[in-house]
Amino acid sequence: MTPDVDLTLPVPGPHRVRRALLSLDSDLFEFAAERRWPGAGPVLPRLSRSANHGMLWLAVATAMAAGRTPRARRAAARGMASLGLASLTINTVGKRSVRRPRPGLDAVPLSRRLKRQPITTSFPSGHAASAAAFATGVALESPGWGAVVAPVAFSVAMSRVYTGVHFPSDVLAGAALGAGAAFAVRGLVPPPVTAAPATGPGCAAPALADGAGLVLVADTDTGGADRVRAVREALPGAEVVTCPPWEVRTALEKAAARARVLGVCGDDGTVNAAAGIALRHGLPLAVLPGGSPGRFAQDLGLTRAGDLVGAVRRGEATRVDVGRFRSGDREGVFLNSCGLGVHPDLVRERDRWSEWVGEWPAGMLAALRVLRAGHRPMTARVNGRERPLWLLSAENGAHERTGIAAGHRLDLADGLLDVRVVHGGSQPSGRLLAAAAAGRLSRSPVHAAVRTDRLRLSDVEPGTLLAHDGEVTEVSGEVTLDKLPGALTVYRPLPVN
Template structure:
């Protein structure tokens, strides 16, 4: 009797499959070693060395930041954050989990070999991970910039095989890890296109195809002259007035008397002054970012002349809330936030350094200097007896970035004040840092955050400093904060359909 024959096709055993993959990997490595690209023997080894320790990508990030474009700066920051995460993952997990020897250099011509051969394990490729992480991080913020960097990142990855320090699978695994790191960073800090659009639905506003009826007042001390000129080129019938900082309010009043739409270019304080004038005259406001940090313009999605021009030509606008604080005879508006305690000192220190170092480094230095100084808590009553506070921050709408400084707002007409308080105590630095790391709506013995429609602060000593939209004012006593719901019409670009 003939025995049964098992004709079932069985998959290769894991060890056999691994051996086949390794063999194919080595054959591909040998093919790359045998291939000569014109100029590759000189260019690729140098490129590989330039990418050591991320130097190439830090230089690329510096070049992007130097352009002055907000999108390029965000792309640079996202690229470096992605690179940092990829490098940390490679060094803590990747290199320790798979201890693969480096390739034998016999097939690689001497002219291509690096002068200093790496001594770490081969799998995965750290250079490829950094290149892919940086390029992908930049691309997630700006497709154009990412496309420009993609060939450079691919060349760095290729150079690791071409110089004989990695197998092709090492490079592919490193690149995959780098891409994953960039997407992980986006999961933690979403790109702007993944955030909900700010503002309420579109309202009627004058469409100005050539700028007729628009009068823009630009603060020469804070505005970017090139942006003002670019706006004039894009809207030839628009009128622009450039003035000194102490002339801004007077020029805004003059402009409002003859404008159909009031425009402004400057820092947050200049925009605040323009909003007050626009409210009094019932005019829509067009904000061109030119100062620092341009909170309202960025929350509206206006990063430059192109965004504002598109909104003005199409008549795209929303209505936003305006905050108002009163103290004795003082009555002022605020579009971003007000703050007491150490907050005014943070503002003053930041302004002192921002002109020389830029916004983000100035924020860091201001925080360090304020935290190191000797302070006494502020005595403020919140619905009861006065209590010691290190900081009180009230935002015009919920700020979704944690920390002591204002963050991005997804909704500019929610009718609420975003109030954050750091209670007094013996260790102000620890409490302020804890509040900075906490979520936007938290409560603890050290700090608290709530959202309210109105807030009254009693027991405030006359002469206490209050910061509002980058300006600092001395109050006359008790302070009342309230909202003017959807009081101001502002232009903002809507997504194209």
């Protein structure tokens, strides 16, 4: 009797698979080395050298930002943020995890070789990671710019095989890591989306047909001169005061003493100052969006001068909650958010750069610098329980969230603080990214999210910084965050039923 024949193929062991893949990698490298690449000789080695230390991508980002279109600037900033995260990961984890030697250069023509050979390990390719991270980050913000940058990024990645400094698998792994870094940055800071204005109860406010009784204070450093001009023309009875940022608070105090309606044009910090003054004087607030409308103006649905002009003429307004913090003899308000831990460092770094590159790119640069800096977690008792914290952020009102950054506000008068906490640990960067990856999940081992109307912290170390709507102050001991429900009347166009 003929025995049964086993027709199944033997399953290769993991070591055989690894050897087969390495052999294929070497064969592909030698094939690329022996192949003639028409037109590549004068271009690829120079392109490879120009990408050292990310200099090529910095130059591209600078050129994009010089166009001064908001989307191009956001794309440039997102590309550089993605590149920064990819480089950080490569240098701290990637190069140390697989110590693979560089390929031999015998098969590579002398004309292709770099004058200075890299001395780091081969896997993964840092140049490919940076190129893919930048191109993917740009494309996630602006597909048009992504299409422009992608061929350059592909050429940089291929140049590493062409010049003989990387195996093909090094390049593929680096590109995958770079693209992953771009998506991680998107999770941390989602692209802006067009959303319906936040809801809020309508209320009556003075209807100023020609603007008489409105005193508008405009910060000259935040743009919006064309919008201020439009208000002058549409509301000839309004008084407009323009001043530099260091004089805004004094101008607002003087304006509040003679106004029926206090108006402000500036960034979120300027609007925050006006809100506090309007509260003390019992005045309604008129917010004119500046050159780049802030979060509060966007949530109100105020993106053009005409939005505010129409609301002022018709007396359309809403009542909004105001967040409040108290610590000893210090007290302040916030319309958007306040935070402790690395949050104030993000604010300070952002303010250092915002004048030069704009608010959103400055925020991305600030995040990179803070993630790379050495920090230790703050310690405090949160509602009676001692915790080490990297970050505590309280938003004024519930927000839609994708990652640890606040998204669109849902309601301007819901009586809630939207609190996000990143617990203390060994490295802030890993924990912040883990919190971002958790997305809409309310809890994870490294972060938590809760909505409440009051939060009390005690045993806060002296000199701890608290940031509120772009302003920074020192707190210590006990810090209380709560709400002033419906405390402020703000002009906004009411929705048409």
